[in-house]
Amino acid sequence: xxxxxxxxxxxxxxxxxxxxxxxxxxxxxxxxxxxxxxxxxxxxxxxxxxxxxxxxxxxxxxxxxxxxxxxxxxxxxxxxxxxxxxxxxxxxxxxxxxxxxxxxxxxxxxxxxxxxxxxxxxxxxxxxxxxxxxxxxxxxxxxxxxxxxx
Amino acid sequence: xxxxxxxxxxxxxxxxxxxxxxxxxxxxxxxxxxxxxxxxxxxxxxxxxxxxxxxxxxxxxxxxxxxxxxxxxxxxxxxxxxxxxxxxxxxxxxxxxxxxxxxxxxxxxxxxxxxxxxxxxxxxxxxxxxxxxxxxxxxxxxxxxxxxxx
Numbered sequence: 001x002x003x004x005x006x007x008x009x010x011x012x013x014x015x016x017x018x019x020x021x022x023x024x025x026x027x028x029x030x031x032x033x034x035x036x037x038x039x040x041x042x043x044x045x046x047x048x049x050x051x052x053x054x055x056x057x058x059x060x061x062x063x064x065x066x067x068x069x070x071x072x073x074x075x076x077x078x079x080x081x082x083x084x085x086x087x088x089x090x091x092x093x094x095x096x097x098x099x100x101x102x103x104x105x106x107x108x109x110x111x112x113x114x115x116x117x118x119x120x121x122x123x124x125x126x127x128x129x130x131x132x133x134x135x136x137x138x139x140x141x142x143x144x145x146x147x148x149x150x
Numbered sequence: 151x152x153x154x155x156x157x158x159x160x161x162x163x164x165x166x167x168x169x170x171x172x173x174x175x176x177x178x179x180x181x182x183x184x185x186x187x188x189x190x191x192x193x194x195x196x197x198x199x200x201x202x203x204x205x206x207x208x209x210x211x212x213x214x215x216x217x218x219x220x221x222x223x224x225x226x227x228x229x230x231x232x233x234x235x236x237x238x239x240x241x242x243x244x245x246x247x248x249x250x251x252x253x254x255x256x257x258x259x260x261x262x263x264x265x266x267x268x269x270x271x272x273x274x275x276x277x278x279x280x281x282x283x284x285x286x287x288x289x290x291x292x293x294x295x296x297x298x299x300x
Contacts, residue, residue, distance in 0.1 A: 037229055039229075062209055062212065089234035
């Protein structure tokens with residue numbers, strides 16, 4: 001089903017992405033670039049940390065979540081332009097080797113202020129691991145074009 | 151000044167990170183991995199997009215923000231463990247070549263429920279480009295250990 005335009009969405013719509021397995025190499029590369037803390041880079045140091053094991057950066061979990069959602073939206077014929085995010089929570093750690101997917105539900109739809117030819121669709125997204133444990137939740141506010149531009 | 155423990159923070163504390171210039175190569179690598187949409191990957195296609203030019207993924211802006219904050223906290227003797235994020239907003243596009251820095255203000259401090267030896271420090275962070283334009287804002291909720299564990 002095409003999900004390109006504002007008019008294509010309804011509150012309560014749900015969808016599910018494909019799967020993404022994060023490798024140790026990818027975890028270390030992301031941590032070196034964007035989150036160089038011992039519990040993301042060094043297995044021995046990580047055992048003595050808050051997490052008790054090497055875990056990936058929460059921002060990498062967010063980036064993987066975006067990748068999964070972009071692939072889903074592209075398959076539906078749309079794009080994904082973020083305005084912002086509310087209530088993002090990292091609810092469980094993610095380790096290299098874990099496989100993630102995302103479920104997405106439309107929770108609100110509203111026109112853009114001022115009659116612009118676009119609107120805001122709010123999604124509640126859950127990022128879930130291979131054991132069905134929710135590792136991240138957030139509300140995404142997306143900018144979606146209207147079909148009619150009059 | 152050491153900023154390792156919960157007791158080291160006070161509401162109203164402000165700090166500023168170093169600077170980070172994002173290159174075209176880094177922008178394309180991130181987009182290919184995590185946000186493969188035309189307005190992040192193809193300059194010609196980007197001109198016809200919502201953004202009118204090639205821009206970096208908002209999640210890369212978030213990742214760069216984390217890198218700048220981690221470097222700041224490491225210099226202060228601490229680490230940065232995120233519990234979650236509220237009210238993240240991408241307020242202006244970021245293009246390859248832009249140079250970002252972050253200002254951070256402590257807006258709330260509260261003990262962890264149940265008397266655990268840690269607390270939650272809330273920071274209001276602004277990510278700012280080389281023209282002093284705010285490109286991203288968010289509230290970060292960080293888990294910070296207490297000095298006394300009794």
